[in-house]
Amino acid sequence: MSDIITAGILVIGDEILSGRTKDKNIGFIAEYLTNIGIDLKEVRVVSDDEADIVAALDALRGRYTYVFTTGGIGPTHDDITADSVAKAFGVSIDHHPEVVARFKERFKNPGELNEARLRMARIPDGAELIQSATILAPGFKIGNVIVMAGVPSIMQAMMDIVAPKLKSGVKMLSESVRANSREGDIGGPLRAIAEAHPDTIIGSYPFLDENSKPNTNLVVRSRDQAKLTAAMDAVKTMLAGLKAAS
Amino acid sequence: MSDIITAGILVIGDEILSGRTKDKNIGFIAEYLTNIGIDLKEVRVVSDDEADIVAALDALRGRYTYVFTTGGIGPTHDDITADSVAKAFGVSIDHHPEVVARFKERFKNPGELNEARLRMARIPDGAELIQSATILAPGFKIGNVIVMAGVPSIMQAMMDIVAPKLKSGVKMLSESVRANSREGDIGGPLRAIAEAHPDTIIGSYPFLDENSKPNTNLVVRSRDQAKLTAAMDAVKTMLAGLKAAS
Numbered sequence: 001m002s003d004i005i006t007a008g009i010l011v012i013g014d015e016i017l018s019g020r021t022k023d024k025n026i027g028f029i030a031e032y033l034t035n036i037g038i039d040l041k042e043v044r045v046v047s048d049d050e051a052d053i054v055a056a057l058d059a060l061r062g063r064y065t066y067v068f069t070t071g072g073i074g075p076t077h078d079d080i081t082a083d084s085v086a087k088a089f090g091v092s093i094d095h096h097p098e099v100v101a102r103f104k105e106r107f108k109n110p111g112e113l114n115e116a117r118l119r120m121a122r123i124p125d126g127a128e129l130i131q132s133a134t135i136l137a138p139g140f141k142i143g144n145v146i147v148m149a150g151v152p153s154i155m156q157a158m159m160d161i162v163a164p165k166l167k168s169g170v171k172m173l174s175e176s177v178r179a180n181s182r183e184g185d186i187g188g189p190l191r192a193i194a195e196a197h198p199d200t201i202i203g204s205y206p207f208l209d210e211n212s213k214p215n216t217n218l219v220v221r222s223r224d225q226a227k228l229t230a231a232m233d234a235v236k237t238m239l240a241g242l243k244a245a246s
Numbered sequence: 247m248s249d250i251i252t253a254g255i256l257v258i259g260d261e262i263l264s265g266r267t268k269d270k271n272i273g274f275i276a277e278y279l280t281n282i283g284i285d286l287k288e289v290r291v292v293s294d295d296e297a298d299i300v301a302a303l304d305a306l307r308g309r310y311t312y313v314f315t316t317g318g319i320g321p322t323h324d325d326i327t328a329d330s331v332a333k334a335f336g337v338s339i340d341h342h343p344e345v346v347a348r349f350k351e352r353f354k355n356p357g358e359l360n361e362a363r364l365r366m367a368r369i370p371d372g373a374e375l376i377q378s379a380t381i382l383a384p385g386f387k388i389g390n391v392i393v394m395a396g397v398p399s400i401m402q403a404m405m406d407i408v409a410p411k412l413k414s415g416v417k418m419l420s421e422s423v424r425a426n427s428r429e430g431d432i433g434g435p436l437r438a439i440a441e442a443h444p445d446t447i448i449g450s451y452p453f454l455d456e457n458s459k460p461n462t463n464l465v466v467r468s469r470d471q472a473k474l475t476a477a478m479d480a481v482k483t484m485l486a487g488l489k490a491a492s
Contacts, residue, residue: 014449017286018418019277020465021451023269026291031265040263042298043291045272052288075430076450077437107430116433151452172264184321184353187362191323203260204322205267206397219266 005038005169008060011045012053012071012081013150024152025070032159037171038066048072053084061088061145066166071150073137075116082140085147086124096123099131099138106136130158141165170223175232179216179239182206186216189238197231199224251284251415254306257291258299258317258327259396270398271316278405283417284312294318299330307334307391312412317396319383321362328386331393332370342369345377345384352382376404387411416469421478425462425485428452432462435484443477445470 009029015021026043033040041064046052053072060067072081086093099121107113120137123129130139130148139148139158148158179186183206194202200222209215218235222228255275261267272289279286287310292298299318306313318327332339345367353359366383369375376385376394385394385404394404425432429452440448446468455461464481468474 011289014447015451015465016272017276017289018280018420018467019273019275019286020280020420020449022273026262027265027268029265030263034264034266040265041293043257043263043289045289047287074450074452075433077433077440078449112430114430114434116437117430119433120430174264174266184358184360184363184366187321187323187365188360191362194323201260203266203324204320205261206320219261221264 003169005066005167006041006064007033007038007066007068008041008064009043010053010056010060010067010069011043011150012048012069013045014047014078016045016071017047025150025155028152028156029068029070029159032163034172036163036166037168038166039169039172048078048080050080050084050087053081054088057085057088057145061143065144067145069145069147070155073120073139073147073149075119075137079119081147082122082124085127085142085145089124089126089142089145091125091142093122093124095121096129096138098129099123102131130161132157132161172221172223173225173228174219174221175228176217176219177232177235177239179218181216181239181242182214183216185242186218186238189242190218190235193231193234193238197227197234199227200231202231202235249415251312251413252287252310253279253284253312253314254287254310255289256299256302256306256313256315257289257396258294258315259291260293260324262291262317263293271396271401274398274402275314275316275405278409280418282409282412283414284412285415285418294324294326296326296330296333299327300334303331303334303391307389311390313391315391315393316401319366319385319393319395321365321383325365327393328368328370331373331388331391335370335372335388335391337371337388339368339370341367342375342384344375345369348377376407378403378407418467418469419471419474420465420467421474422463422465423478423481423485425464427462427485427488428460429462431488432464432484435488436464436481439477439480439484443473443480445473446477448477448481 016023030040044056046056072079123140124142127140127142148155203219205217220232262269276286290302292302318325369386370388373386373388394401449465451463466478
Protein backbone atom coordinates (compact mmCIF):
# COMPACT_ATOMS: atom_id res chain seq x y z
CA MET A 1 0.00 0.00 0.00
CA SER A 2 1.41 3.34 -1.03
CA ASP A 3 -0.11 5.24 1.87
CA ILE A 4 2.01 3.58 4.54
CA ILE A 5 4.76 5.95 5.63
CA THR A 6 7.52 4.32 7.68
CA ALA A 7 10.35 5.53 9.87
CA GLY A 8 13.44 4.46 11.77
CA ILE A 9 15.12 6.17 14.71
CA LEU A 10 18.88 6.30 15.19
CA VAL A 11 19.99 7.34 18.69
CA ILE A 12 23.65 8.33 18.76
CA GLY A 13 25.66 8.46 21.96
CA ASP A 14 28.06 6.60 24.25
CA GLU A 15 26.18 8.01 27.25
CA ILE A 16 23.07 5.99 26.35
CA LEU A 17 25.04 2.77 25.82
CA SER A 18 26.91 3.17 29.11
CA GLY A 19 23.60 3.67 30.91
CA ARG A 20 24.76 7.01 32.29
CA THR A 21 21.95 8.82 30.47
CA LYS A 22 18.55 7.15 30.20
CA ASP A 23 17.06 7.79 26.78
CA LYS A 24 13.81 9.72 26.76
CA ASN A 25 13.68 10.40 23.04
CA ILE A 26 12.67 7.01 21.61
CA GLY A 27 9.35 6.92 23.46
CA PHE A 28 8.57 10.54 22.62
CA ILE A 29 9.29 10.21 18.90
CA ALA A 30 7.48 6.84 18.75
CA GLU A 31 4.31 8.34 20.17
CA TYR A 32 4.66 11.48 18.05
CA LEU A 33 4.97 9.47 14.82
CA THR A 34 2.00 7.28 15.71
CA ASN A 35 -0.05 10.42 16.23
CA ILE A 36 0.79 11.82 12.78
CA GLY A 37 0.26 8.53 10.94
CA ILE A 38 3.88 7.43 10.46
CA ASP A 39 4.78 3.81 11.34
CA LEU A 40 7.96 3.51 13.39
CA LYS A 41 9.48 0.21 12.28
CA GLU A 42 12.90 0.06 13.92
CA VAL A 43 15.18 1.82 16.39
CA ARG A 44 18.94 1.57 16.70
CA VAL A 45 21.28 3.01 19.30
CA VAL A 46 24.96 3.30 18.35
CA SER A 47 28.07 4.83 19.90
CA ASP A 48 29.89 8.01 18.91
CA ASP A 49 31.78 6.15 16.19
CA GLU A 50 31.70 7.31 12.59
CA ALA A 51 31.74 3.86 10.98
CA ASP A 52 28.92 2.64 13.26
CA ILE A 53 26.82 5.74 12.61
CA VAL A 54 27.27 5.58 8.83
CA ALA A 55 26.46 1.86 8.69
CA ALA A 56 23.28 2.24 10.77
CA LEU A 57 22.24 5.33 8.84
CA ASP A 58 22.66 3.61 5.49
CA ALA A 59 20.71 0.55 6.66
CA LEU A 60 17.81 2.63 7.97
CA ARG A 61 17.59 5.30 5.26
CA GLY A 62 17.46 2.65 2.55
CA ARG A 63 14.65 0.82 4.28
CA TYR A 64 12.24 3.46 5.61
CA THR A 65 10.55 6.62 4.38
CA TYR A 66 12.23 8.71 7.08
CA VAL A 67 15.07 8.35 9.57
CA PHE A 68 15.18 10.49 12.71
CA THR A 69 18.51 10.81 14.50
CA THR A 70 19.10 12.25 17.97
CA GLY A 71 22.37 13.30 19.56
CA GLY A 72 25.88 14.31 18.58
CA ILE A 73 25.32 17.81 17.16
CA GLY A 74 26.97 19.83 19.94
CA PRO A 75 30.31 21.65 20.01
CA THR A 76 32.67 19.00 21.39
CA HIS A 77 34.99 16.40 19.85
CA ASP A 78 32.50 13.58 20.48
CA ASP A 79 29.81 15.35 18.42
CA ILE A 80 30.31 13.71 15.04
CA THR A 81 26.78 13.24 13.76
CA ALA A 82 26.84 15.97 11.09
CA ASP A 83 30.14 14.72 9.65
CA SER A 84 28.90 11.13 9.69
CA VAL A 85 25.69 12.09 7.88
CA ALA A 86 27.68 14.00 5.24
CA LYS A 87 29.87 10.92 4.78
CA ALA A 88 26.84 8.61 4.45
CA PHE A 89 25.36 10.87 1.75
CA GLY A 90 28.74 11.45 0.07
CA VAL A 91 28.42 15.23 0.28
CA SER A 92 30.79 17.86 1.59
CA ILE A 93 30.27 19.64 4.90
CA ASP A 94 31.17 23.18 5.83
CA HIS A 95 30.12 26.10 8.02
CA HIS A 96 26.65 27.14 6.94
CA PRO A 97 26.67 30.91 6.26
CA GLU A 98 23.19 31.47 7.76
CA VAL A 99 24.13 29.70 10.99
CA VAL A 100 27.46 31.50 11.20
CA ALA A 101 25.64 34.82 10.77
CA ARG A 102 23.28 33.95 13.63
CA PHE A 103 26.18 32.87 15.83
CA LYS A 104 27.95 36.18 15.14
CA GLU A 105 24.87 37.99 16.42
CA ARG A 106 24.72 35.82 19.47
CA PHE A 107 28.39 35.44 20.45
CA LYS A 108 29.77 38.95 20.40
CA ASN A 109 32.37 38.79 23.17
CA PRO A 110 35.98 38.28 22.06
CA GLY A 111 36.82 34.60 21.72
CA GLU A 112 33.25 33.44 22.26
CA LEU A 113 32.72 32.40 18.65
CA ASN A 114 35.51 29.86 18.91
CA GLU A 115 36.22 26.78 16.81
CA ALA A 116 34.13 24.55 19.11
CA ARG A 117 31.02 26.74 18.71
CA LEU A 118 31.59 27.09 14.98
CA ARG A 119 31.53 23.30 14.86
CA MET A 120 27.78 23.54 15.52
CA ALA A 121 27.45 25.52 12.26
CA ARG A 122 28.84 22.63 10.19
CA ILE A 123 25.98 21.44 8.00
CA PRO A 124 26.16 18.90 5.16
CA ASP A 125 25.87 20.39 1.69
CA GLY A 126 22.25 20.50 0.51
CA ALA A 127 20.68 20.09 3.93
CA GLU A 128 17.72 22.17 5.06
CA LEU A 129 18.08 23.75 8.52
CA ILE A 130 15.77 22.94 11.43
CA GLN A 131 15.99 25.96 13.66
CA SER A 132 14.17 28.62 15.62
CA ALA A 133 15.03 31.59 17.80
CA THR A 134 15.31 29.35 20.86
CA ILE A 135 17.48 26.66 19.29
CA LEU A 136 21.24 27.28 19.38
CA ALA A 137 22.71 24.40 17.38
CA PRO A 138 20.34 23.79 14.46
CA GLY A 139 19.17 20.40 13.33
CA PHE A 140 18.82 19.66 9.65
CA LYS A 141 17.07 17.51 7.08
CA ILE A 142 18.98 15.96 4.21
CA GLY A 143 17.24 13.53 1.87
CA ASN A 144 15.02 11.41 4.09
CA VAL A 145 17.18 11.88 7.20
CA ILE A 146 16.18 14.30 9.96
CA VAL A 147 19.04 15.16 12.33
CA MET A 148 18.04 16.44 15.77
CA ALA A 149 19.56 17.29 19.14
CA GLY A 150 19.90 14.74 21.93
CA VAL A 151 18.61 17.05 24.68
CA PRO A 152 14.90 16.10 24.91
CA SER A 153 13.47 19.64 25.11
CA ILE A 154 15.41 20.73 22.02
CA MET A 155 14.63 17.53 20.12
CA GLN A 156 10.94 18.06 20.87
CA ALA A 157 11.06 21.62 19.54
CA MET A 158 12.72 20.30 16.39
CA MET A 159 10.03 17.65 15.90
CA ASP A 160 7.41 20.39 15.99
CA ILE A 161 9.27 22.32 13.30
CA VAL A 162 9.88 19.40 10.96
CA ALA A 163 6.65 17.41 11.40
CA PRO A 164 4.40 19.64 9.24
CA LYS A 165 6.80 19.11 6.31
CA LEU A 166 6.60 15.33 6.39
CA LYS A 167 4.40 13.07 4.33
CA SER A 168 2.07 11.29 6.66
CA GLY A 169 0.03 8.22 6.03
CA VAL A 170 -3.42 7.03 6.96
CA LYS A 171 -3.37 7.23 10.72
CA MET A 172 -3.31 4.03 12.72
CA LEU A 173 -6.41 3.95 14.94
CA SER A 174 -6.31 2.25 18.28
CA GLU A 175 -8.72 1.10 20.98
CA SER A 176 -7.95 -0.69 24.19
CA VAL A 177 -9.91 -2.69 26.73
CA ARG A 178 -9.00 -3.96 30.18
CA ALA A 179 -9.54 -7.71 30.09
CA ASN A 180 -9.86 -8.37 33.83
CA SER A 181 -8.33 -11.75 32.97
CA ARG A 182 -4.92 -13.31 33.12
CA GLU A 183 -3.07 -13.28 29.80
CA GLY A 184 -2.77 -17.08 29.87
CA ASP A 185 -6.57 -17.45 30.05
CA ILE A 186 -7.26 -15.41 26.92
CA GLY A 187 -4.30 -16.33 24.71
CA GLY A 188 -6.16 -19.07 22.84
CA PRO A 189 -9.36 -17.20 21.90
CA LEU A 190 -7.34 -14.05 21.24
CA ARG A 191 -5.21 -15.83 18.67
CA ALA A 192 -8.39 -17.02 16.90
CA ILE A 193 -9.71 -13.43 16.82
CA ALA A 194 -6.37 -12.13 15.51
CA GLU A 195 -6.42 -14.71 12.72
CA ALA A 196 -10.04 -13.87 11.82
CA HIS A 197 -9.27 -10.12 11.59
CA PRO A 198 -6.20 -9.89 9.34
CA ASP A 199 -6.21 -6.11 8.80
CA THR A 200 -5.93 -5.43 12.50
CA ILE A 201 -3.05 -5.78 14.94
CA ILE A 202 -4.05 -7.13 18.33
CA GLY A 203 -1.63 -6.65 21.20
CA SER A 204 -1.81 -8.19 24.65
CA TYR A 205 -0.06 -6.46 27.56
CA PRO A 206 0.00 -8.05 31.02
CA PHE A 207 0.16 -5.89 34.13
CA LEU A 208 -0.48 -6.17 37.87
CA ASP A 209 -3.68 -4.32 38.75
CA GLU A 210 -4.50 -2.24 41.85
CA ASN A 211 -5.16 -5.46 43.83
CA SER A 212 -1.78 -6.88 42.69
CA LYS A 213 -3.66 -9.38 40.56
CA PRO A 214 -2.41 -10.38 37.11
CA ASN A 215 -4.47 -8.51 34.55
CA THR A 216 -4.19 -7.73 30.85
CA ASN A 217 -4.74 -4.77 28.56
CA LEU A 218 -5.78 -5.66 25.04
CA VAL A 219 -5.13 -3.18 22.25
CA VAL A 220 -6.62 -3.42 18.78
CA ARG A 221 -5.08 -1.29 16.03
CA SER A 222 -6.12 -0.78 12.44
CA ARG A 223 -6.15 1.91 9.77
CA ASP A 224 -9.79 1.04 9.05
CA GLN A 225 -12.34 2.06 11.69
CA ALA A 226 -14.92 -0.57 10.66
CA LYS A 227 -12.37 -3.38 10.86
CA LEU A 228 -11.11 -2.09 14.18
CA THR A 229 -14.65 -2.00 15.57
CA ALA A 230 -15.40 -5.53 14.32
CA ALA A 231 -12.25 -6.93 15.94
CA MET A 232 -12.84 -5.04 19.19
CA ASP A 233 -16.45 -6.31 19.29
CA ALA A 234 -15.12 -9.85 18.92
CA VAL A 235 -12.65 -9.24 21.75
CA LYS A 236 -15.36 -7.88 24.05
CA THR A 237 -17.72 -10.77 23.23
CA MET A 238 -14.91 -13.21 24.03
CA LEU A 239 -14.22 -11.47 27.36
CA ALA A 240 -17.93 -11.45 28.29
CA GLY A 241 -18.08 -15.17 27.48
CA LEU A 242 -15.12 -15.87 29.79
CA LYS A 243 -16.77 -13.90 32.58
CA ALA A 244 -20.07 -15.74 32.18
CA ALA A 245 -18.22 -19.07 32.29
CA SER A 246 -16.22 -18.27 35.41
CA MET B 247 42.34 -6.82 23.23
CA SER B 248 40.93 -10.17 24.27
CA ASP B 249 39.58 -8.89 27.56
CA ILE B 250 36.93 -6.65 26.01
CA ILE B 251 33.54 -8.32 26.31
CA THR B 252 30.84 -6.73 24.17
CA ALA B 253 27.07 -6.89 24.00
CA GLY B 254 24.05 -5.89 21.98
CA ILE B 255 20.44 -5.50 23.14
CA LEU B 256 17.43 -6.45 21.04
CA VAL B 257 14.12 -5.07 22.30
CA ILE B 258 11.16 -6.85 20.70
CA GLY B 259 7.71 -5.34 20.66
CA ASP B 260 5.15 -3.36 18.68
CA GLU B 261 4.15 -1.58 21.89
CA ILE B 262 7.56 0.11 22.14
CA LEU B 263 7.53 1.19 18.48
CA SER B 264 4.00 2.60 18.75
CA GLY B 265 5.05 4.60 21.81
CA ARG B 266 2.29 3.02 23.88
CA THR B 267 4.84 1.49 26.24
CA LYS B 268 7.95 3.47 27.14
CA ASP B 269 10.97 1.18 27.30
CA LYS B 270 12.65 0.97 30.69
CA ASN B 271 14.86 -2.02 29.93
CA ILE B 272 17.55 -0.49 27.72
CA GLY B 273 18.76 1.92 30.40
CA PHE B 274 18.69 -0.76 33.10
CA ILE B 275 20.62 -3.34 31.09
CA ALA B 276 23.08 -0.69 29.85
CA GLU B 277 23.94 0.34 33.40
CA TYR B 278 24.03 -3.26 34.59
CA LEU B 279 26.48 -4.29 31.85
CA THR B 280 28.73 -1.30 32.51
CA ASN B 281 28.85 -2.31 36.17
CA ILE B 282 29.97 -5.86 35.39
CA GLY B 283 32.55 -4.86 32.79
CA ILE B 284 30.66 -5.63 29.59
CA ASP B 285 30.63 -2.99 26.83
CA LEU B 286 27.19 -2.39 25.35
CA LYS B 287 27.87 -1.51 21.70
CA GLU B 288 24.47 -1.39 20.04
CA VAL B 289 20.74 -1.55 20.70
CA ARG B 290 17.98 -2.38 18.27
CA VAL B 291 14.21 -2.26 18.70
CA VAL B 292 12.13 -4.29 16.25
CA SER B 293 8.46 -5.22 15.90
CA ASP B 294 6.77 -8.55 16.62
CA ASP B 295 7.74 -9.83 13.17
CA GLU B 296 9.69 -13.04 12.76
CA ALA B 297 11.78 -11.94 9.78
CA ASP B 298 12.73 -8.68 11.51
CA ILE B 299 13.63 -10.46 14.75
CA VAL B 300 15.74 -13.11 13.02
CA ALA B 301 17.61 -10.53 10.91
CA ALA B 302 18.42 -8.33 13.90
CA LEU B 303 19.38 -11.32 16.02
CA ASP B 304 21.74 -12.66 13.37
CA ALA B 305 23.37 -9.25 12.90
CA LEU B 306 23.93 -8.76 16.63
CA ARG B 307 24.93 -12.28 17.67
CA GLY B 308 27.58 -12.42 14.95
CA ARG B 309 29.06 -9.14 16.06
CA TYR B 310 29.08 -9.13 19.87
CA THR B 311 30.04 -11.48 22.69
CA TYR B 312 26.47 -11.50 24.02
CA VAL B 313 23.02 -10.44 22.87
CA PHE B 314 20.27 -9.69 25.39
CA THR B 315 16.69 -9.73 24.15
CA THR B 316 13.63 -8.46 26.00
CA GLY B 317 9.98 -9.08 25.23
CA GLY B 318 7.80 -11.54 23.39
CA ILE B 319 7.95 -14.61 25.65
CA GLY B 320 4.39 -14.52 27.01
CA PRO B 321 1.37 -16.71 26.19
CA THR B 322 -0.30 -14.78 23.36
CA HIS B 323 -0.15 -14.92 19.57
CA ASP B 324 2.14 -11.88 19.40
CA ASP B 325 4.77 -13.57 21.59
CA ILE B 326 7.06 -15.03 18.93
CA THR B 327 10.53 -14.49 20.36
CA ALA B 328 11.29 -18.13 21.28
CA ASP B 329 10.26 -19.37 17.84
CA SER B 330 12.27 -16.62 16.14
CA VAL B 331 15.38 -17.46 18.18
CA ALA B 332 15.01 -21.16 17.31
CA LYS B 333 14.76 -20.20 13.65
CA ALA B 334 17.83 -17.97 13.83
CA PHE B 335 19.86 -20.80 15.38
CA GLY B 336 18.35 -23.41 13.06
CA VAL B 337 17.23 -25.63 15.94
CA SER B 338 13.89 -27.19 16.73
CA ILE B 339 11.60 -25.88 19.47
CA ASP B 340 9.23 -27.81 21.67
CA HIS B 341 7.65 -27.83 25.12
CA HIS B 342 10.45 -28.14 27.67
CA PRO B 343 9.66 -31.05 30.05
CA GLU B 344 11.00 -29.24 33.13
CA VAL B 345 8.87 -26.16 32.45
CA VAL B 346 5.79 -28.26 31.67
CA ALA B 347 6.28 -30.10 34.98
CA ARG B 348 6.42 -26.81 36.85
CA PHE B 349 3.32 -25.53 35.05
CA LYS B 350 1.45 -28.73 36.00
CA GLU B 351 2.23 -28.02 39.64
CA ARG B 352 1.11 -24.45 39.30
CA PHE B 353 -1.98 -24.70 37.10
CA LYS B 354 -4.05 -27.44 38.63
CA ASN B 355 -7.56 -26.25 37.86
CA PRO B 356 -9.27 -27.85 34.85
CA GLY B 357 -8.46 -25.98 31.65
CA GLU B 358 -5.90 -23.72 33.30
CA LEU B 359 -2.92 -25.36 31.64
CA ASN B 360 -4.22 -24.45 28.20
CA GLU B 361 -2.43 -24.13 24.89
CA ALA B 362 -1.67 -20.45 25.49
CA ARG B 363 0.07 -21.13 28.81
CA LEU B 364 1.90 -24.13 27.37
CA ARG B 365 3.24 -21.74 24.76
CA MET B 366 5.41 -20.23 27.49
CA ALA B 367 7.06 -23.65 27.92
CA ARG B 368 8.30 -23.68 24.31
CA ILE B 369 12.09 -23.50 24.51
CA PRO B 370 14.56 -23.90 21.62
CA ASP B 371 16.48 -27.17 21.63
CA GLY B 372 19.75 -26.89 23.55
CA ALA B 373 18.84 -23.74 25.46
CA GLU B 374 19.55 -23.35 29.17
CA LEU B 375 16.60 -22.10 31.25
CA ILE B 376 16.67 -18.82 33.18
CA GLN B 377 14.13 -19.31 35.92
CA SER B 378 13.34 -19.08 39.61
CA ALA B 379 10.41 -19.76 41.90
CA THR B 380 9.00 -16.28 41.25
CA ILE B 381 9.32 -16.34 37.46
CA LEU B 382 6.39 -17.87 35.56
CA ALA B 383 7.53 -17.88 31.93
CA PRO B 384 11.24 -18.72 31.96
CA GLY B 385 13.88 -16.94 29.97
CA PHE B 386 16.68 -18.91 28.36
CA LYS B 387 20.22 -18.73 27.07
CA ILE B 388 21.17 -20.33 23.78
CA GLY B 389 24.65 -19.83 22.37
CA ASN B 390 25.52 -16.22 23.08
CA VAL B 391 21.88 -15.05 23.14
CA ILE B 392 20.07 -14.38 26.42
CA VAL B 393 16.28 -14.21 26.05
CA MET B 394 14.41 -12.34 28.79
CA ALA B 395 10.94 -11.05 29.62
CA GLY B 396 9.76 -7.58 28.63
CA VAL B 397 8.20 -6.75 32.00
CA PRO B 398 10.97 -4.78 33.76
CA SER B 399 10.74 -6.48 37.19
CA ILE B 400 10.95 -9.95 35.64
CA MET B 401 13.73 -8.96 33.23
CA GLN B 402 15.70 -7.58 36.18
CA ALA B 403 15.31 -10.84 38.11
CA MET B 404 16.54 -12.71 35.02
CA MET B 405 19.61 -10.45 34.71
CA ASP B 406 20.53 -11.32 38.30
CA ILE B 407 20.29 -15.03 37.50
CA VAL B 408 22.26 -14.96 34.27
CA ALA B 409 24.91 -12.33 35.07
CA PRO B 410 27.14 -14.54 37.28
CA LYS B 411 27.46 -17.00 34.39
CA LEU B 412 28.76 -14.44 31.90
CA LYS B 413 32.35 -13.69 31.00
CA SER B 414 33.08 -10.16 32.06
CA GLY B 415 35.92 -7.97 30.98
CA VAL B 416 38.16 -5.46 32.66
CA LYS B 417 35.71 -2.99 34.08
CA MET B 418 35.43 0.42 32.53
CA LEU B 419 36.27 3.01 35.21
CA SER B 420 34.64 6.40 35.15
CA GLU B 421 35.03 9.77 36.83
CA SER B 422 33.06 12.92 36.24
CA VAL B 423 33.48 16.59 36.99
CA ARG B 424 31.09 19.50 36.75
CA ALA B 425 32.73 22.04 34.47
CA ASN B 426 30.83 25.15 35.54
CA SER B 427 31.36 26.24 31.94
CA ARG B 428 29.33 26.26 28.78
CA GLU B 429 30.12 23.36 26.47
CA GLY B 430 31.08 25.77 23.69
CA ASP B 431 33.77 27.35 25.88
CA ILE B 432 35.57 24.09 26.60
CA GLY B 433 35.15 22.21 23.31
CA GLY B 434 38.52 23.31 21.93
CA PRO B 435 40.78 22.46 24.90
CA LEU B 436 38.74 19.31 25.58
CA ARG B 437 39.44 18.01 22.09
CA ALA B 438 43.19 18.56 22.64
CA ILE B 439 43.01 16.60 25.91
CA ALA B 440 41.04 13.79 24.27
CA GLU B 441 43.66 13.54 21.50
CA ALA B 442 46.53 13.52 24.04
CA HIS B 443 44.93 10.68 26.06
CA PRO B 444 44.07 8.01 23.50
CA ASP B 445 43.19 5.18 25.92
CA THR B 446 40.46 7.23 27.53
CA ILE B 447 37.00 8.24 26.36
CA ILE B 448 36.02 11.77 27.25
CA GLY B 449 32.35 12.67 27.10
CA SER B 450 30.80 16.11 27.36
CA TYR B 451 27.18 16.44 28.48
CA PRO B 452 25.48 19.84 28.58
CA PHE B 453 22.73 20.57 31.09
CA LEU B 454 20.92 23.55 32.62
CA ASP B 455 22.06 23.98 36.23
CA GLU B 456 20.03 25.06 39.30
CA ASN B 457 20.28 28.70 38.17
CA SER B 458 19.06 27.75 34.67
CA LYS B 459 22.53 28.49 33.35
CA PRO B 460 24.10 26.33 30.65
CA ASN B 461 26.59 24.02 32.34
CA THR B 462 28.45 20.87 31.38
CA ASN B 463 29.33 17.54 32.96
CA LEU B 464 32.56 16.01 31.75
CA VAL B 465 33.05 12.27 32.08
CA VAL B 466 36.38 10.51 31.59
CA ARG B 467 36.31 6.74 31.12
CA SER B 468 39.15 4.24 30.85
CA ARG B 469 39.97 0.66 31.81
CA ASP B 470 43.30 1.90 33.21
CA GLN B 471 43.11 3.88 36.45
CA ALA B 472 46.45 5.69 35.88
CA LYS B 473 45.40 6.82 32.40
CA LEU B 474 42.01 7.90 33.68
CA THR B 475 43.63 9.92 36.47
CA ALA B 476 46.08 11.57 34.05
CA ALA B 477 43.27 12.59 31.68
CA MET B 478 41.03 13.82 34.52
CA ASP B 479 43.97 15.85 35.93
CA ALA B 480 44.38 17.46 32.52
CA VAL B 481 40.65 18.25 32.40
CA LYS B 482 40.71 19.83 35.86
CA THR B 483 43.83 21.88 35.04
CA MET B 484 42.11 23.10 31.88
CA LEU B 485 38.96 24.07 33.83
CA ALA B 486 41.02 25.89 36.49
CA GLY B 487 42.82 27.79 33.73
CA LEU B 488 39.49 28.87 32.21
CA LYS B 489 38.26 30.05 35.59
CA ALA B 490 41.43 32.06 36.24
CA ALA B 491 41.12 33.70 32.82
CA SER B 492 37.47 34.69 33.24
